[in-house]
Amino acid sequence: MRDLGVGFRYLLKGQRWVARHGKQYEFGLIPGLITLVLYGAVLVSLAIWGDDFVGWATPFADDWSSPWLGLFRGLLTVVLWALALLLAVLTFTAVTLLIGQPFYESLSEKVDRDVSPDGTAPESNLPLWRELWISARDSLRILARALLWGVLLFALGFIPFVGQTVVPVLGFFVTGFFLTEELVAVAMQRRGVELRDRLALLRSRRTLVWGFGTPLGLAFLVPFVAVFLMPGAVAGATLMARELLGEETLDDSNDAEEVTS
Numbered sequence: 001m002r003d004l005g006v007g008f009r010y011l012l013k014g015q016r017w018v019a020r021h022g023k024q025y026e027f028g029l030i031p032g033l034i035t036l037v038l039y040g041a042v043l044v045s046l047a048i049w050g051d052d053f054v055g056w057a058t059p060f061a062d063d064w065s066s067p068w069l070g071l072f073r074g075l076l077t078v079v080l081w082a083l084a085l086l087l088a089v090l091t092f093t094a095v096t097l098l099i100g101q102p103f104y105e106s107l108s109e110k111v112d113r114d115v116s117p118d119g120t121a122p123e124s125n126l127p128l129w130r131e132l133w134i135s136a137r138d139s140l141r142i143l144a145r146a147l148l149w150g151v152l153l154f155a156l157g158f159i160p161f162v163g164q165t166v167v168p169v170l171g172f173f174v175t176g177f178f179l180t181e182e183l184v185a186v187a188m189q190r191r192g193v194e195l196r197d198r199l200a201l202l203r204s205r206r207t208l209v210w211g212f213g214t215p216l217g218l219a220f221l222v223p224f225v226a227v228f229l230m231p232g233a234v235a236g237a238t239l240m241a242r243e244l245l246g247e248e249t250l251d252d253s254n255d256a257e258e259v260t261s
Contacts, residue, residue: 007211007240014236015229017111028107028231031100036227038095039088046084050077086150089175089217092226093182094139101132104234108186111238115249124190131189138185138195146178176213177202179220183213183237184244191245201244212240 018025046053054076061069097104112121124131153171157163181202188198202209216233220226242249 003205003207004211007208008215010236010240011212011216013239015232017235018232024107024110025231028103031096031103032227032230034099035096046081050080089221093179094143096230097182098135098139101135104186107231107234108238111235117248117250122191134189141195142178142181149174172214172217173210175217176210179217180209180213183233184241186234187238187241
């Protein structure tokens, strides 16, 4: 259980790192703002035209009597918007990382150089198009896994009591795990660590991952918060990736010894 606290401290340490490096923080905000505008446009469109879409998709219910027609389509509209919101939460990080690949690569490299004893950072030496392809491919694989978990948890949600208590908690831990994977991928992909190996590393330190990703996932439920926390989340994930890979890190702040001990 100690790893839960260690993971959370990495999250805080990443936020402190970008707070001390204002230009990097401002630079890292750009991809999140772009993604927020895109997702906001989709969700607003669903809120405005969701009723029309549900009506078009359910012509078999046109002859239903009141109030069943309104209740049925109203429920479907709510479910549609809720699923879109859930999908937005699950994919926000992946899409932001894909859009911001050059931004976050640069930020992660600067974190590595800042805390590395020799002042250097690993480099992938791959062309940008290749890095984008690998990032998109791995993000789709992670999204597929996350959706499978989402379907399973959705089905378990119909179990009385358990579905209203245990399942939501499990959902946040699952979200935290996959969210962390997306974030540490920035640093690990640069080191040539494949998705399968990344997942194995994360599973070996699940409580560390949950301590980092679960509170971040809760915060990311609010899109505006996700935008402003993303640069620090990438910085913190880079620091955590160094621990997972057994790399030495300089004590570059007063509490660094507490985090890495």
